[in-house]
Amino acid sequence: MALPKYTETRYRVWHYSYIVICTAVFFFLIAPLFVIIPLSFNAEQYIHFSDGMLALQPEAFSLRWYEDMVYGTKNPWGIAARNSIYYAFFATIGATVLGTVAALGLSSRYMPYKQLIMSILISPMIIPLIISGSAIFFSLAKLGLAATFPGIVIAHIILGTPFVVITVTATLSGFDDSITRAASSLGSTPTNTFFKITLPLITPGIISGALFAFVTSFDEIVVILFVAGGDRNLTTIPLQMWTGLREQLSPTIMAVATCLIVLSTLILIVTELLRRRSERIRGISAQ
């Protein structure tokens, strides 16, 4: 981005203000996340930077809120974490299998009513969650599945599938058909071709879709508010945070939030590795 020597002053000024604007926007995007991390190590009970923290005195920092998060009895973070992982695990499997199979059909040239079917399959992502949440709640209640484990998993599968469909169809749209034709001409059966050729090639797309489904379920709050129906044993991390935030901001929530930021960093690293792998093995992007 270095400017050539002959650049006129006004373009020079414009160029530097452009850099400043961009820096400010990047700061606006990322800084709020990093405010939380130091506050979770606060030794005091208040959510602000104490003088001790600003002076970097070691006694102003502590791990007491992490201790409270793990051993505290007031908020069942343990149950919440276990539930969140369970729901997300089963919802991811369901959404990934259904979504991948559907994406295989949707990417075929012969798929009838492609636009219409695609619109229906994507709709849970577009329709406001408050509408989805109440509709799913009413239908689950009719089946007696509201406030049950399977009910919540079904709700999360519904919300997760659009992401899998989108990522896997995107991967398949860059798929070179001549590879599978080559396999067939060499005598491979369609099933064999699928498992030996197609599947390994679209795996990065599937994993990235599965990650979306996992995060959608893991972070989901609106639908679970309706479907869990206040049952403490069905609570999740977002639900627990929501209840906590409605009462007051506690440092324990900052500790939980920090853990979640670490988790999203891990997810980010995985997606980046997937993208690179995908680029390497066939020269296109997984996303």
Added chain:
Amino acid sequence: MSAEIRTSDGELLSVKLRKVERRRRTTAFLLAAPLLFFIVFAYVIPIFQMLGRSIDNVQMNEFLSETHEVIQTWDGTEMPGEDVTSTFFYELKGLVEEKNHGKIATRLNYEKGGFTSLIKKTARKLKDFDENGNFLDQFIDVHKKWGDIEYWLALKRGTDAYHFRKYLTTFDFEQKFDGSIERIPEKKRINVTLWLRTIFVAAGVTFCCFLLAYPISHLLSVLPTRYSNLLMICVLLPFWTSLLVRTSSWMVLLQKQGVLNDTLVSLGIVADEGRLELMYNMTGTFIAMTQILLPFMVLPLYSVMKTIPPSLMRAATSMGATPFLAFRKIYFPLTYAGISAGSILVFVLSIGYYITPALVGGAKGTLISNRIAYHMQQSLDWSLATAMAAVLLVAVLIVYWLYNKIVGIDNMRLG
């Protein structure tokens, strides 16, 4: 006569081709079928069923079926006759025995305020009624409200099996008992304000996201991959982070005793007494939503800008255009696809936003979704909640349709 081409097994080539194509169509459809049926039965149909509640009054109609029939013959200009009042008396008596009168009381209260207490009081006194006497007079003796013709008119229209009045309420209108449609008193108007606020916030957030996303997407698209990948983290890390984490970080920042105010005070920009009210109002909702939705604008813009060859701008400037003219005439029009994709995505997401306004917005910064949730969970006026949901859904589907027209769902990209 054209030569008939046959395949090796003796079939006509055209027939064989059609067969193969049909088989492939079926295979493709069968692959998509499980998810399609799952979504249709577990999601699409439940949505329509739920929206049906906005016009559905069948239960009331069944509870008071005979009254409903008799009251149809009453023209509503004078007090109802004994045929109406006696039918209503016996049906109400039956409902009290089944302990269902509470349900009709709540429902009738939506038609006219004061019905809840009226039914409850009447229900207690029913056993004292003289079944040979004049029912209307005895009703009025129990409660003078029965002497007000509007309560009988409310009963008449409250027993219809279907009604569309909740859609009027959604826009702060009401239907008078004479059938005329008027705006409700100014003090009670709240829904139109919320609709306008929702649209204003959604449009404003979309515009701010566009303003902020454009320069950084451009920077990301022109930087060498090494640097742009690093900077992309600033976009993707918030994107992958839990919504509640990001909302709580804004709460920490925007509170009156929060980090932003503390910083401003310690820098001497703001006096300690004059701390800014950044939260529990529109400002808070606006700032937080802009930051949370920004990645949804950056990603489509970036993917479009990445495909614009830098040589185009060089060609324009070499032919005498100033950089600004070249940008306006060449670069900007080429990014329209990204702008529309990002804008529609951000608009559609923000129009249904619920969590962030509920936590950061307070009373003055809540949006239509919060109102729907309020009616769903607290006032329990499900018909009004679903009527509002239906209107919101139509709005979203129009935008979705536009997206499909302009961008195409096939081109939707994530991450």
